[in-house]
Amino acid sequence: MRKRVSLKDVAREARVSVTTASYVLNRKPDARISEETSRRVRAAAKRLKYVPNISARTMISRRSQLIGVIIPQTGSSHRLMFDNPFYGEFLSAVEYVVREGGYHLLLSGTGPYQDYSSIAQMRNLDGIIIVGTYPSEFLDELKKTGIPVVLVDAYIQDHYFHTVSINDRHGGYLATKYLIDKGHREIAFVSEKLRDKGVHHQRFLGYSDALEEAGIPLRKEFLYEGDVAYHGGFAVAQEMVKRGKRETAAFAVADIMALGLVNGLRAQCLSVPEDISVIGFDNVPLSTMSLPEITTVNQDIWEKGSQAARIVIEAVEGGAKRDVILPLHIVERDSVKDINLD
Amino acid sequence: MRKRVSLKDVAREARVSVTTASYVLNRKPDARISEETSRRVRAAAKRLKYVPNISARTMISRRSQLIGVIIPQTGSSHRLMFDNPFYGEFLSAVEYVVREGGYHLLLSGTGPYQDYSSIAQMRNLDGIIIVGTYPSEFLDELKKTGIPVVLVDAYIQDHYFHTVSINDRHGGYLATKYLIDKGHREIAFVSEKLRDKGVHHQRFLGYSDALEEAGIPLRKEFLYEGDVAYHGGFAVAQEMVKRGKRETAAFAVADIMALGLVNGLRAQCLSVPEDISVIGFDNVPLSTMSLPEITTVNQDIWEKGSQAARIVIEAVEGGAKRDVILPLHIVERDSVKDINLD
DNA sequence: CCTCCATGGTGAAGCGTTTCATCTAATGTG
DNA sequence: CACATTAGATGAAACGCTTCACCATGGAGG
Numbered sequence: 001m002r003k004r005v006s007l008k009d010v011a012r013e014a015r016v017s018v019t020t021a022s023y024v025l026n027r028k029p030d031a032r033i034s035e036e037t038s039r040r041v042r043a044a045a046k047r048l049k050y051v052p053n054i055s056a057r058t059m060i061s062r063r064s065q066l067i068g069v070i071i072p073q074t075g076s077s078h079r080l081m082f083d084n085p086f087y088g089e090f091l092s093a094v095e096y097v098v099r100e101g102g103y104h105l106l107l108s109g110t111g112p113y114q115d116y117s118s119i120a121q122m123r124n125l126d127g128i129i130i131v132g133t134y135p136s137e138f139l140d141e142l143k144k145t146g147i148p149v150v151l152v153d154a155y156i157q158d159h160y161f162h163t164v165s166i167n168d169r170h171g172g173y174l175a176t177k178y179l180i181d182k183g184h185r186e187i188a189f190v191s192e193k194l195r196d197k198g199v200h201h202q203r204f205l206g207y208s209d210a211l212e213e214a215g216i217p218l219r220k221e222f223l224y225e226g227d228v229a230y231h232g233g234f235a236v237a238q239e240m241v242k243r244g245k246r247e248t249a250a251f252a253v254a255d256i257m258a259l260g261l262v263n264g265l266r267a268q269c270l271s272v273p274e275d276i277s278v279i280g281f282d283n284v285p286l287s288t289m290s291l292p293e294i295t296t297v298n299q300d301i302w303e304k305g306s307q308a309a310r311i312v313i314e315a316v317e318g319g320a321k322r323d324v325i326l327p328l329h330i331v332e333r334d335s336v337k338d339i340n341l342d
Numbered sequence: 343m344r345k346r347v348s349l350k351d352v353a354r355e356a357r358v359s360v361t362t363a364s365y366v367l368n369r370k371p372d373a374r375i376s377e378e379t380s381r382r383v384r385a386a387a388k389r390l391k392y393v394p395n396i397s398a399r400t401m402i403s404r405r406s407q408l409i410g411v412i413i414p415q416t417g418s419s420h421r422l423m424f425d426n427p428f429y430g431e432f433l434s435a436v437e438y439v440v441r442e443g444g445y446h447l448l449l450s451g452t453g454p455y456q457d458y459s460s461i462a463q464m465r466n467l468d469g470i471i472i473v474g475t476y477p478s479e480f481l482d483e484l485k486k487t488g489i490p491v492v493l494v495d496a497y498i499q500d501h502y503f504h505t506v507s508i509n510d511r512h513g514g515y516l517a518t519k520y521l522i523d524k525g526h527r528e529i530a531f532v533s534e535k536l537r538d539k540g541v542h543h544q545r546f547l548g549y550s551d552a553l554e555e556a557g558i559p560l561r562k563e564f565l566y567e568g569d570v571a572y573h574g575g576f577a578v579a580q581e582m583v584k585r586g587k588r589e590t591a592a593f594a595v596a597d598i599m600a601l602g603l604v605n606g607l608r609a610q611c612l613s614v615p616e617d618i619s620v621i622g623f624d625n626v627p628l629s630t631m632s633l634p635e636i637t638t639v640n641q642d643i644w645e646k647g648s649q650a651a652r653i654v655i656e657a658v659e660g661g662a663k664r665d666v667i668l669p670l671h672i673v674e675r676d677s678v679k680d681i682n683l684d
Numbered sequence: 685c686c687t688c689c690a691t692g693g694t695g696a697a698g699c700g701t702t703t704c705a706t707c708t709a710a711t712g713t714g
Numbered sequence: 715c716a717c718a719t720t721a722g723a724t725g726a727a728a729c730g731c732t733t734c735a736c737c738a739t740g741g742a743g744g
Contacts, residue, residue, distance in 0.1 A: 004463065006700055017724045022702060032721050051463040055406070056700035058397040059729040079644075080434040083627055088424025095451050096420040104465065107449040109437050121346065121393040123446070230631050263633050285425055289572050289631070291605050302421075348730055359694045364732060374692055398730035401699040 005048045014044035021045075025052070064124040067098050067312055068106045070116065072132040074229075080109050083229060084256050085284040086301055087131070090152075093305025094129060101313045103127075110134075117141040127312035130154070133198045148315035150308045155197045162315060164307045164324040168199045171297045171328045172206020172251070175279045178295075178330050179249045180214045183339035184277060187211070188250035190224045190236050190257060200228070200253045203281065207251060222247055226257065233260025234267070241268045248276060248339060255280035255287040258294050262335060273337035283331055292334030299328055347390045356386035363387075367394070406466040409440050409654055410448045412458065414474040416571075422451050425571060426598050427626040428643055429473070432494075435647025436471060443655045452476075459483040469654035472496065475540050490657035492650045497539045504657060506649045506666040510541040513639045513670045514548020514593070517621050520637075520672050521591045522556045525681035526619060529553070530592035532566045532578050532599060542570070542595045545623065549593060564589055568599065575602025576609075583610045590681060591619035597629040600636050604677060615679035625673055634676030641670055 011021040016037060023031035024041040044050075058064045071091065072081045081087045091107075098105050106123065108116065110132075120128060120142065128142065131152040142149055143160050150162040179187050187207075194201045211218050224239060226232030233252060237260070240247070252258035258280030262272050272278055272292060280287055283298035303326055311322050353363040358379060365373035366383040386392075400406045413433065414423045423429045433449075440447050448465065450458065452474075462470060462484065470484065473494040484491055485502050492504040521529050529549075536543045553560050566581060568574030575594055579602070582589070594600035600622030604614050614620055614634060622629055625640035645668055653664050 004700095007702095008700075018701085019703080019724055019726095020722085023723090026702085028703095032723080034722065037722080051460050053401070053466070053700050054464045055397040055400040055466060056729085057702075059395070059401070059700085059731090060702045062729085064397070078434070078438040080430065080437060082424065082427065082430025082434060085424065085427070085430075088422065088427075088430050091449075092420070092422040092424060092451070095422060095449060099451065104461070105449045107433075107437060107447045108441065109434070118393050119446070122396045124395070124397060230627065259631060263631065266633055285572065286631075289601060289605065289628075291608055346730095349732095350730075360731080361694055361696095361733080362692090365693090368732085370733095374690085376692065379692080395730050398699085399732075401701090401730085402732045404699085 004053075005050050006053070007050070009048055010041065010045045010050045013048055014041045016041060025050075058124050062124060063316075064126055065103050066106050066123055066125050067094075067103050067309070068108065068116075068120060068123070068125045068128045069094055070108050070110060070128070070130045070132075073109045078109065084254065085286050086254075086282055089284065089301040090131065090305040090308075093302045094309045097306050097309035098313070101309070103313065117145050120145050120147055126316045129308050129312055131308075133195070148312055150312045150315070152304065152308050153199050155199075155202065159321065162311050162322050164304060164311065164326065166299050166304075166326045166328055168202035169206040169209070171281060171299070172203035172253075173210045174206070174328060174330055175203075175251050175281060175297050176207045176210035177213075179251065179277065179279060179336065180210060180216070182249075182277070182336055183342075184249040185214075185216050186219075186222065186247040186249070187216075188222045188224055188240065188247040190226065190233065190250055190252040190261060192228045192232070192253075193225050203253045224250075226260075228254050228257055230256055230260040230263075233257035233262075234264035235260075237261050237264025237268060237270075240265070241270070245270070245276070249278070249336065250276060251279050251281075253281050255282045255284045255294060255296055258296065258335075259286055259290050262290050262292075262294065273335050277336040279336055288333070290335075294335045295333045296331055297328055298331045300326055346395075347392050348395070349392070351390055352383065352387045352392045355390060356383040358383060367392075400466050404466060405658075406468055407445045408448050408465055408467050409436075409445050409651070410450065410458075410462060410465070410467045410470045411436055412450050412452060412470070412472045412474075415451045420451065426596065427628050428596075428624055431626065431643040432473065432647040432650075435644045436651045439648045439651035440655070443651070445655065459487050462487050462489055468658045471650050471654055473650075475537075490654055492654045492657070494646065494650050495541050497541075497544065501663065504653050504664050506646060506653065506668065508641050508646075508668045508670055510544035511548040511551070513623060513641070514545030514595075515551045516548070516670060516672055517545075517593045517623060517639050518549045518552035519555075521593060521619065521621060521678065522552060522558070524591075524619065524678055525684075526591040527556075527558050528561075528564065528589040528591070529558075530564045530566055530582065530589040532568065532575065532592055532594040532603060534570045534574070534595075535567050545595045566592075568602075570596050570599055572598055572602040572605075575599035575604075576606035577602075579603050579606025579610055579612075582607070583612070587612070587618070589618060591621070591678065593621050593623075595623050597622035597624045597626045597636060597638055600638065600677075601628055601632050604632050604634075604636065615677050619678040619681075621678055630675070632677075637675045637678045638673055639670055640673045642668055 007018055007021050011018045021041050024038050095105050128149045133154050152164050189207050191200045208218050224236040226236045252261050258278050262278050280294045280296035283296045287294040287296045307324050349363050353360045363383050366380050437447050470491045475496050494506050531549050533542045550560050566578040568578045594603050600620050604620050622636045622638035625638045629636040629638045649666050
């Protein structure tokens with residue numbers, strides 16, 4: 001491999017100074033360069049296949065053109081959370097927007113918790129996107145770096161962070177209300193163990209809101225816990241028949257769980273929606289990958305990722321603090337039965 | 343934000359020269375530093391929360407501690423191929439190993455085809471992992487950079503590239519043979535339009551191998567085409583009954599497609615495996631997310647990712663060229679019926 | 685007493701950029 | 715014709731680090 005060509009080489013080739021070459025190649029608006037010189041430099045750069053060295057640039061400008069993204073890991077394993085298709089879709093959008101914006105994407109799992117602010121500094125990250133809920137010490141460290149951070153789906157109120165989220169509580173309300181409107185009054189709530197913060201707790205709040213509004217008492221025995229994963233939903237189905245299945249409908253906080261639930265129910269010879277209706281949340285592609293296809297609360301994941309990326313780039317380039325809340329709506333499919341019609 | 347602390351600051355604090363500080367912090371084995379000085383420097387670094395600047399280091403050492411990963415995009419959209427869960431799992435493994443190895447991960451979609459060698463040079467990438475099949479001009483460009491590249495699932499023979507793959511042809515053989523052993527002779531092959539290179543074509547070759555070995559003629563009308571996606575498999579199911587469904591079994595080249603097929607069949611009131619058996623490929627989690635759970639050819643995706651990452655790191659650090667082929671085996675579940683028993 | 689060598693440490697060059705301050709010529713103004 | 719102004723271009727410093735070559739000091743050996 002022959003030595004990499006540097007700006008110096010281009011300058012020599014074009015018979016100008018390094019300064020001039022730099023000005024030309026960066027299209028500095030206020031630099032006064034003649035058309036002729038400009039052309040010469042560009043030609044030289046092309047001829048030599050000049051590629052700028054971002055490291056060098058970073059040192060001076062303190063801009064790395066790098067956006068860091070942190071994706072949660074599944075508890076036990078070291079796997080990123082891609083088994084929930086939400087993250088893949090989200091990441092796709094981020095990658096796309098970031099690339100179009102002239103940045104690159106540094107992907108990390110949550111492993112290096114405490115260390116992430118070091119990573120951010122070492123690499124001179126221009127901006128950071130974090131999805132999910134994290135300990136506040138972790139966020140505080142990040143804050144100290146002064147790097148713009150966009151928090152996605154984190155229920156944190158702190159003027160430092162930009163946020164993009166949905167109104168999960170309202171989403172939970174929507175889903176439950178939908179079931180109620182279809183005549184259901186015995187409605188199961190299926191989720192992981194609820195932590196105070198976090199989207200699932202919010203969705204639970206929405207669930208109770210809807211119940212309360214309809215004058216339906218909240219019943220402890222209609223609350224089910226399982227991993228937010230296919231097997232979690234599947235297991236809940238078994239638990240449900242074990243408890244005697246008094247419910248006519250169930251709201252699962254994620255489609256992946258809803259899918260497990262639907263199949264688990266079917267495995268127990270209950271049919272969906274005839275014996276029990278199911279509604280999910282997210283509207284990931286998975287929700288159409290079952291029979292029946294699953295009615296769910298749609299959130300525009302692509303939009304979520306795009307927004308997060310756009311906001312972080314904006315912030316890097318001097319934009320103001322932003323908090324975006326994306327809209328939600330029900331998408332009706334075949335997993336909910338209208339029992340008013342019976 | 344106060345100014346970032348540099349090595350100079352640490353040196354001053356520890357009352358030593360920058361050189362010494364650098365030696366200490368990098369644990370240079372041949373540098374002769376007294377225990378006492380060493381301690382002082384480390385203490386200072388800790389006190390000031392010193393974080394090295396990778397850009398500066400990169401300039402000198404020409405090592406960026408960055409591994410680039412390229413994931414294919416779905417044809418039309420800008421989405422990364424995460425709708426096939428293969429990629430999420432693969433990426434997880436890579437991320438994990440790369441991080442453990444002290445590197446970071448730069449993620450790109452295939453958008454910047456031609457430009458990737460530029461990106462690689464700009465960022466001084468230490469190594470590159472590419473999954474999928476790409477035009478050879480693209481690979482040639484990469485080759486010119488001299489950066490170690492690991493090709494995953496690419497049927498390319500070129501001494502420059504490291505590779506990790508499975509024997510797709512053998513996998514196709516295994517799947518088909520399995521079906522034949524269960525008494526099937528009318529076996530559909532379900533895939534996307536076959537290109538010469540590429541894993542799916544190889545799997546097709548394996549399919550014919552098995553047929554030929556068993557003395558079963560290959561029948562054109564048993565070949566189905568659709569996108570390697572859920573909807574692709576679903577559509578094939580419809581096509582299949584339209585053609586009169588002469589087959590007793592089907593081999594789909596990817597689980598995601600197999601899932602679509604199973605559900606599509608069920609939607610046509612055919613039951614799996616009673617009316618028709620289905621076998622998939624990959625053993626992604628998805629394959630257990632249907633009823634019946636899908637019998638499939640297992641490839642260890644996590645291992646694939648880990649190996650790719652390990653090889654690229656090894657190569658960066660001076661290792662020799664490597665080509666790894668991972669083993670394959672059938673995992674029996676419930677989507678194939680043994681019709682010998684009838 | 686002089687030389688040698690080992691030990692512990694440092695100065696300064698250099699990596700590839702950006703950018704500020706400056707310089708030269710040429711043009712315009714009175 | 716003298717002077718100010720401007721267009722066009724450049725030199726050199728700085729970014730933070732690594733590393734080569736070199737400098738002290740002091741004890742061992744002759």
